[in-house]
Amino acid sequence: xxxxxxxxxxxxxxxxxxxxxxxxxxxxxxxxxxxxxxxxxxxxxxxxxxxxxxxxxxxxxxxxxxxxxxxxxxxxxxxxxxxxxxxxxxxxxxxxxxxxxx
Amino acid sequence: xxxxxxxxxxxxxxxxxxxxxxxxxxxxxxxxxxxxxxxxxxxxxxxxxxxxxxxxxxxxxxxxxxxxxxxxxxxxxxxxxxxxxxxxxxxxxxxxxxxxxxxxxxxxxxxxxxxxxxx
Amino acid sequence: xxxxxxxxxxxxxxxxxxxxxxxxxxxxxxxxxxxxxxxxxxxxxxxxxxxxxxxxxxxxxxxxxxxxxxxxxxxxxxxxxxxxxxxxxxxxxxxxxxxxxxxxxxxxxxxxxxxxxxxxxxxxxxxxxxxxxxxxxxxxxxxxxxxxxxxxxxxxxxxxxxxxxxxxxxxxxxxxxxxxxxxxxxxxxxxxxxxxxxxxxxxxxxxxxxxxxxxxxxxxxxxxxxxxxxxxxxxxxxxxxxxxxxxxxxxxxxxxxxxxxxxxxxxxxxxxxxxxxxxxxxxxxxxxxxxxxxxxxxxxxxxxxxxxxxxxxxxxxxxxxxxxxxxxxxxxxxxxxxxxxxxxxxxxxxxxxxxxxxxxxxxxxxxxxxxxxxxxxxxxxxxxxxxxxxxxxxxxxxxxxxxxxxxxxxxxxxxxxxxxxxxxxxxxxxxxxxxxxxxxxxxxxxxxxxxxxxxxxxxxxxxxxxxxxxxxxxxxxxxxxxxxxxxxxxxxxxxxxxx
Numbered sequence: 001x002x003x004x005x006x007x008x009x010x011x012x013x014x015x016x017x018x019x020x021x022x023x024x025x026x027x028x029x030x031x032x033x034x035x036x037x038x039x040x041x042x043x044x045x046x047x048x049x050x051x052x053x054x055x056x057x058x059x060x061x062x063x064x065x066x067x068x069x070x071x072x073x074x075x076x077x078x079x080x081x082x083x084x085x086x087x088x089x090x091x092x093x094x095x096x097x098x099x100x101x102x
Numbered sequence: 103x104x105x106x107x108x109x110x111x112x113x114x115x116x117x118x119x120x121x122x123x124x125x126x127x128x129x130x131x132x133x134x135x136x137x138x139x140x141x142x143x144x145x146x147x148x149x150x151x152x153x154x155x156x157x158x159x160x161x162x163x164x165x166x167x168x169x170x171x172x173x174x175x176x177x178x179x180x181x182x183x184x185x186x187x188x189x190x191x192x193x194x195x196x197x198x199x200x201x202x203x204x205x206x207x208x209x210x211x212x213x214x215x216x217x218x219x220x221x
Numbered sequence: 222x223x224x225x226x227x228x229x230x231x232x233x234x235x236x237x238x239x240x241x242x243x244x245x246x247x248x249x250x251x252x253x254x255x256x257x258x259x260x261x262x263x264x265x266x267x268x269x270x271x272x273x274x275x276x277x278x279x280x281x282x283x284x285x286x287x288x289x290x291x292x293x294x295x296x297x298x299x300x301x302x303x304x305x306x307x308x309x310x311x312x313x314x315x316x317x318x319x320x321x322x323x324x325x326x327x328x329x330x331x332x333x334x335x336x337x338x339x340x341x342x343x344x345x346x347x348x349x350x351x352x353x354x355x356x357x358x359x360x361x362x363x364x365x366x367x368x369x370x371x372x373x374x375x376x377x378x379x380x381x382x383x384x385x386x387x388x389x390x391x392x393x394x395x396x397x398x399x400x401x402x403x404x405x406x407x408x409x410x411x412x413x414x415x416x417x418x419x420x421x422x423x424x425x426x427x428x429x430x431x432x433x434x435x436x437x438x439x440x441x442x443x444x445x446x447x448x449x450x451x452x453x454x455x456x457x458x459x460x461x462x463x464x465x466x467x468x469x470x471x472x473x474x475x476x477x478x479x480x481x482x483x484x485x486x487x488x489x490x491x492x493x494x495x496x497x498x499x500x501x502x503x504x505x506x507x508x509x510x511x512x513x514x515x516x517x518x519x520x521x522x523x524x525x526x527x528x529x530x531x532x533x534x535x536x537x538x539x540x541x542x543x544x545x546x547x548x549x550x551x552x553x554x555x556x557x558x559x560x561x562x563x564x565x566x567x568x569x570x571x572x573x574x575x576x577x578x579x580x581x582x583x584x585x586x587x588x589x590x591x592x593x594x595x596x597x598x599x600x601x602x603x604x605x606x607x608x609x610x611x612x613x614x615x616x617x618x619x620x621x622x623x624x625x626x627x628x629x630x631x632x633x634x635x636x637x638x639x640x641x642x643x644x645x646x647x648x649x650x651x652x653x654x655x656x657x658x659x660x661x662x663x664x665x666x667x668x669x670x671x672x673x674x675x676x677x678x679x680x681x682x683x684x685x686x687x688x689x690x691x692x693x694x695x696x697x698x699x700x701x702x703x704x705x706x707x708x709x710x711x712x713x714x715x716x717x718x719x720x
Contacts, residue, residue, distance in 0.1 A: 009405070016398050023391050032387055039394035043401045050405035063352050063410065065177055067397065070359045072174040074393075076167045077366050078386045083163060084370060085379045192225045206243045210330075213250045 008049035016042035029082045033075055040071045164216055175204055231289040234275040234303060235343055241268020242336035249329025261329035262318040265336055269311045276304050292350035292411075297715040299347030301566070302481045305573050306342045309474040310335060312577050312690065317466040319687045320584045331371060335470065338364035342478035349412040349489050351400040354482055355393070358446065362389045365475060369463040381462025388455045389445065396442020402435035403490075412489035419490060423502040436510065439486065446479030449551055450521040453544045457528070460540030465587060468536060469580040472543045477569050480550060484562055492557055507557050515555035515638075515646050522548025522653045529660050535583050536593045538660060539576075542619060545657060546572060552650055553634045556641040564633035566712040571618065571630040571701055578615040578694035582608060585687050595667055602669040607688055609668045611695035616661045618698045621654050626701035633709075 015038055022035030044064045051060030142150055182189065182197050189196075211217060229236065245264045252260065284296040314332060341364060344357030366389060370382025404410050407418035419432060441452060448456040460468045491507055525545030532538035550572070553565035585608055586601060587593050602609035618627030631654065638647045701708055 012401075019394065020391075023387075029383070029387070033390070036387075036390045036394055039391070039398060043394065043397040046398065046401035046405055050401065050408070054408065056408065060404075062181060065181070066352060066356060068177070069174050070356065072170050073363055074359065074386075074390050076171055077363050078390060079163065079167060081366065081370050081379065081382045081386050083160065084373070085376075085383045087160075088374070088376050088379050195225065203239070203243065206246060210246060210250060 006049060008045065008052075012042045012045040012049060015039075015045065029085075030079075033078050033082070036078075037071060037075060040067060043067060161219060165219070168211060168216060172204075172208070228289050231279075231285060231295050232293055234272045234279070235293075235340065237272045237275055238268060238336060238340050238343065241265065241271065242333050242340065244268070245336065246330065246333040249333070258329040258331065259318060261332050262314055265314050265332040266311060268336065269307050269314065269339075273304065273307045273311075276300055276307065280304075288349065292348055292353045293344075294347050294349055296347075298485075298566075299343075299481070301711070301715045302346035302477060303343050305477060305570060306339055306346070306474045309470065309477070309573055309577060310339045312581070312694075313466050313470045313474075315690055316469065316581055316584055316687075319684055319690075320466065320588050328371070331368070334364045334367050338368065338470065339474065342474050345478040346481035346485075349485060351403065351410040351412065351415075354486075355397055355400060357478075358393060358396070358442070358482070361475060361478060362393060362446075365389075365467075365471060368467040368470065369459055371467060372464050375462075377462040378464065379462075381459045384455055385459045385463075388452075392442050392445030392452060395438050396445075399435050399438025399440075399442065402431065402438065406431060406435065412486065416490045420503050423506065429502070429506055432506070436491070440513075443479060443483040443486065444517065447476050447483065447547045447550075448544050449517055449547045450524050450544075451517075453521065453524065453547070456544055457537050457540040460543070461534060461537045465536065465580060465584045465593075468540075469577060469584075472539070472576050472580060473573050476543070476547065477573065480554075480565065480569055483554065484565065487554065487557065488562065511555045511557040511641070514551055514557075515643050518548045518551035518555055519646055519649045520548070521545070521551060522650060526653045526656045526660075530656070532660070533595055534593055535595050535598070535664065536580075538595065538664075539579055539583065542657065542660075543576065545653065546576075546619075548653070549631065549634055549650060552638045552643070552646055555643060555646065556637050558637075558641065561634075561637040561641065563709075563713050564630075564637045566715060567633055567705075567709055568630035570708060570712070571626040571698070574694050574697045574701065575615045575618040575625075575627060578611060578691060578698060579619065581687070581691050581694065582612040582615065585684070585691065588684070588687075595664055598664065598667040599670045600668075605688070608691055611688075611691045612668065613665055614695040614698050616665050618702070620658050620661050624699060624702045626698050626705065629702050629705045 019035045019037075019039030019042060022038065023032055026032055026035065044067050047060045047063050047067070048057075051057045178200065179197070182193055186193060241264065245261050245268065248264050249258065249261045279295060280297060280300050284294070288294050313335065317331065317335075338361050341357050341359070341361030344353055345361060346357075348354050348357065366382055366386040369385050370379050372378035400410065403415055406422070407415045409415055409418065422432070423429070444450075445452040445455075460471065463471065487510070491503075491510055522545045525541045525543075525548060529538050529541035529545065532541060550565055550568050553561040553568065555561070583593060585605075586598065601612075614625060618625035621627045621631040623629075631650075635647045635650065638644075638650070
């Protein structure tokens with residue numbers, strides 16, 4: 001439980017909260033994607049910080065590599081879709097997405 | 103231990119003092135002479151063409167995305183390369199499978215002509 | 222090397238699916254050269270068939286004592302889910318090949334991405350390893366994002382995919398953060414290790430706030446995947462905008478895999494072993510978690526059903542209905558015991574049949590009319606009575622009336638909930654089922670109404686193969702409502718071997 005007292009944990013939590021905040025308040029899709037990256041990096045930081053100084057430090061680093069990979073793939077698909085939508089609507093604002101309602 | 107960093111701190115302080123000092127001196131002693139040349143964007147001395155708000159070709163994004171993907175996937179090879187001998191045949195088989203899947207992806211990208219810049 | 226071979230032999234289905242996915246892609250690239258995708262579809266079907274064969278061979282075999290490669294669990298529970306994922310994929314592939322409107326001719330990648338999504342569902346259903354669970358979820362999700370936006374140049378499809386990717390990425394990020402918190406508390410990403418560690422922490426009485434935060438974050442991700450309230454709002458938009466075969470996949474295979482992972486997560490991490498007698502605090506926590514899920518279940522089914530009432534688009538209505546069904550299934554999850562989980566399995570199987578069928582009919586009729594409005598269904602019952610009758614069977618099952626499997630499935634869910642003491646939840650679910658009667662009935666009525674303009678859809682391209690597929694699903698829906706013993710035993714068996 002001592003882990004939750006570590007400063008790094010608070011840094012990660014702050015990053016995560018910033019990501020959520022950005023997702024909630026920003027209207028630009030690219031910035032929203034950046035916020036999501038922030039959240040994933042907060043998770044990575046927690047992984048690494050939790051394993052720091054223990055026997056599992058190497059394991060945790062490999063988890064982080066996996067998460068980085070997933071983040072890259074996700075952002076690649078997300079960016080591609082945002083571009084596709086931009087080409088159709090000429091707008092990368094989240095409020096431009098209003099064809100589907102009900 | 104901490105004293106090892108003293109030169110670094112000194113360097114930082116000197117750098118900051120140099121910058122701030124110069125700014126202050128030019129503010130105090132200098133006389134403003136506005137002109138067209140001074141107001142334009144500094145482009146390493148090149149004449150400026152167009153605005154900075156130009157759009158990138160969508161191909162740029164495509165290539166950048168592909169680069170990121172393959173770049174990150176290559177990151178998996180490094181830990182394996184560092185421990186290839188301990189991992190032995192099992193590691194070789196695993197990384198072989200990984201590489202095959204990557205090659206299929208690369209073939210797809212090449213076949214769809216996504217790597218050709220000017221088509 | 223022998224150990225490696227043995228371990229590899231346990232994951233033959235996954236290997237087979239990966240291989241055929243790659244082969245399908247290569248066939249598209251080098252043989253078909255992007256002209257027609259029928260051949261790619263056939264290759265995908267062959268791959269699914271081979272995978273189903275390997276899965277079937279695995280079913281009766283004693284599962285390995287240790288997880289394969291330290292993270293893949295091969296047990297009847299995962300095999301059952303994988304079998305149904307393969308079945309659902311096969312139906313989706315067939316639907317795609319047979320439907321004129323959405324057939325992505327010249328887009329062979331469609332099948333490749335579909336198979337990759339199936340692979341993600343495989344991993345999601347068969348691991349206690351949080352990292353692999355996350356990777357499986359992401360493989361499934363990322364493939365689904367692409368599939369949802371597959372109708373290129375269609376604004377609605379693009380918008381659906383965009384909404385899906387934004388909300389999906391956030392939800393999975395939240396879940397991952399929850400996972401890392403669990404890792405921070407217990408020093409392991411293996412749920413079978415995390416469970417006992419958490420029990421120790423409960424015994425030490427450290428307070429439950431960190432555990433509650435971590436669990437809540439994880440549950441948010443799962444709730445997103447199964448489209449449960451309050452993370453359901455993406456569902457109608459994505460289901461309506463995505464091509465119908467993709468919607469079918471999302472509603473059936475994706476949701477099923479989400480439930481599989483949720484069951485594993487709760488079972489391994491948060492259900493105290495009653496025989497061992499876990500600490501009192503953990504019992505209490507498990508019950509509290511159950512109550513939370515019960516509240517979510519009530520919320521989900523009510524929101525879904527009320528919103529479905531006002532829909533005019535058939536696909537959108539089915540999307541809300543699928544939210545409502547997630548609520549019913551969560552009722553079984555809320556019990557947090559084996560009986561409840563077993564009823565969840567049973568209901569999911571039934572859900573596969575009736576939703577595959579219902580979305581199949583949507584596709585069949587959109588093929589002939591090019592539209593998905595409920596009012597445009599008029600006259601379907603007179604033009605193609607067989608299809609209309611199968612649709613009635615699916616609708617009756619969706620309401621949960623006898624003699625269909627929907628009734629039996631709901632019956633088990635209700636009894637499990639009542640036995641656990643969630644009488645109020647059963648009452649809410651009952652009221653909801655009554656409400657759902659209205660909007661399902663509207664569809665059935667529309668089909669048997671005479672169209673005002675007789676000649677409007679005179680050119681009906683009835684596809685016998687498509688009708689046969691629907692018939693198979695309808696027979697399954699009704700058959701499991703009568704001869705459900707074998708399926709129930711199957712589910713119980715799978716469930717009891719879960720850890």
